Amino acid sequence: MATASHLIELANTIQTQVTEFQKLLAASGQPDPSLDLDAPSPDFAAAGLHAQDVRSKLLDQIDELHDLLLTPQEMLLGTAPTDFVSRHALDRFQVYQKVPVGETRTYTQLAEATGLPLNVIRRLIRHAITQRIFTEPTPDVVAHTPASKLLAEDRNVRDYWGILSEIVSPAAAQTANALSKWPQESGSKKRETAGFYLATGKTVYQVLEDEPETHNRYDSAMSANRNNVLFSVDHIARGFDWQSLGKGTIVDVAGGIGTVSRSLAKHFPELNFIVQDQPEVLAQAPPVEDESSKARITFMEHDMFTPQPIKDADIYFFRRVFMEWDDDKAVQILRNLTPGMTPGKSRVVIADFYVPEPGEAPLWIERKFRNSDMLTFVLSNGGSRDKEAWIKLFEKAGPGFVVKNVKPLKNSDMMITEALWQGE
Numbered sequence: 001m002a003t004a005s006h007l008i009e010l011a012n013t014i015q016t017q018v019t020e021f022q023k024l025l026a027a028s029g030q031p032d033p034s035l036d037l038d039a040p041s042p043d044f045a046a047a048g049l050h051a052q053d054v055r056s057k058l059l060d061q062i063d064e065l066h067d068l069l070l071t072p073q074e075m076l077l078g079t080a081p082t083d084f085v086s087r088h089a090l091d092r093f094q095v096y097q098k099v100p101v102g103e104t105r106t107y108t109q110l111a112e113a114t115g116l117p118l119n120v121i122r123r124l125i126r127h128a129i130t131q132r133i134f135t136e137p138t139p140d141v142v143a144h145t146p147a148s149k150l151l152a153e154d155r156n157v158r159d160y161w162g163i164l165s166e167i168v169s170p171a172a173a174q175t176a177n178a179l180s181k182w183p184q185e186s187g188s189k190k191r192e193t194a195g196f197y198l199a200t201g202k203t204v205y206q207v208l209e210d211e212p213e214t215h216n217r218y219d220s221a222m223s224a225n226r227n228n229v230l231f232s233v234d235h236i237a238r239g240f241d242w243q244s245l246g247k248g249t250i251v252d253v254a255g256g257i258g259t260v261s262r263s264l265a266k267h268f269p270e271l272n273f274i275v276q277d278q279p280e281v282l283a284q285a286p287p288v289e290d291e292s293s294k295a296r297i298t299f300m301e302h303d304m305f306t307p308q309p310i311k312d313a314d315i316y317f318f319r320r321v322f323m324e325w326d327d328d329k330a331v332q333i334l335r336n337l338t339p340g341m342t343p344g345k346s347r348v349v350i351a352d353f354y355v356p357e358p359g360e361a362p363l364w365i366e367r368k369f370r371n372s373d374m375l376t377f378v379l380s381n382g383g384s385r386d387k388e389a390w391i392k393l394f395e396k397a398g399p400g401f402v403v404k405n406v407k408p409l410k411n412s413d414m415m416i417t418e419a420l421w422q423g424e
């Protein structure tokens with residue numbers, strides 16, 4: 001009997017799942033996805049969690065089918081670190097905006113508009129076209145695709161590529177050298193031994209402090225993923241039983257401009273929030289617009305390496321803070337909380353990014369999160385902590401802390417760690 005072909009089985013599974021996915025989209029009133037600029041785009045999140053699971057499986061299966069059709073050489077040599085060169089250059093010369101949405105431009109017009117030689121602008125745009133950024137509907141005429149339209153209209157997404165090119169690339173190129181130079185320090189979160197430090201002689205924070213323009217772009221790039229359901233701040237609402245706190249108080253330590261508090265305040269209309277950060281960060285915080293949240297969110301200057309001034313809070317919350325600090329500093333941050341914590345009541349809740357164990361999440365999601373992990377690694381020698389590392393950290397900060405929970409939040413990039421203070 002002939003063995004079943006894996007290729008055919010895979011293609012059949014894809015066919016079945018695509019049919020299911022399309023039905024789920026249609027049932028929730030969402031259009032089919034399209035690369036056509038004029039077509040409406042579907043909101044995948046609105047199609048429900050099951051549709052998101054089916055989409056996830058499909059993306060993995062399609063990747064597998066794609067890779068099966070390549071030779072190992074083609075697969076390895078097909079990843080190009082130069083993918084972003086055209087994206088970055090087209091942003092630098094404002095080409096996205098120079099093709100008004102709904103209109104076309106010729107290469108000659110774009111060469112004139114940018115001052116670049118005709119053959120260079122054509123090469124750059126045709127390189128981008130291979131990534132579905134712009135299209136050439138007739139020879140020498142350039143029009144938008146949904147992706148280039150997004151780049152034209154969304155500064156955060158453009159800045160993301162600018163930051164990858166200007167900040168991340170040089171650091172990534174120096175990372176192997178940093179590992180050779182300081183092998184014992186690798187992964188220690190000591191910023192002075194990161195690829196970035198070797199490339200620039202400064203830490204990322206020093207560069208951001210010294211270069212306001214880079215700082216602006218960096219902050220802007222941080223918002224590029226705001227519409228990505230994986231990175232949504234709204235996941236925090238289901239990461240802990242916030243409802244059980246009633247009218248409780250959350251101190252959002254190093255809370256930036258209050259992104260998490262603003263989201264939680266909408267979900268839990270009784271809770272109160274105090275967002276703490278450095279003065280220059282708080283100065284960037286826009287006013288709270290949501291009427292029902294206004295009176296419940298306050299902002300306060302506080303250096304987390306000094307004793308916590310808010311006593312007896314229910315939760316001392318941290319998002320994306322500990323990933324940047326080594327254990328010694330992390331212990332200092334935790335110990336500065338304890339004098340004001342009420343035994344048996346006050347808890348520390350930490351939402352930090354996490355890297356799934358192999359096989360725990362679809363490969364395309366694991367790849368995304370491992371890329372974020374590498375990003376932190378090359379920039380600051382930082383990275384996520386696993387369950388064991390969180391437990392060890394609280395042991396170092398204790399005695400008195402009892403770790404109650406360390407769990408990944410499904411369909412998100414977050415892991416929630418919760419520790420109750422029982423007193424010394």
Ligand SMILES: C[S@@+](CC[C@H](N)C(=O)[O-])C[C@H]1O[C@@H](n2cnc3c(N)ncnc32)[C@H](O)[C@@H]1O
Nearest residue numbers: 254255256259277278281302303304305319320
């Ligand atoms: C990656 S951001 C996370 C911001 C916020 N928790 C969020 O998730 O949107 C890290 C934050 O730590 C703050 N930070 C760094 N050092 C600090 C310190 N010594 N005291 C208070 N905040 C600090 C930074 O200003 C920044 O807002």
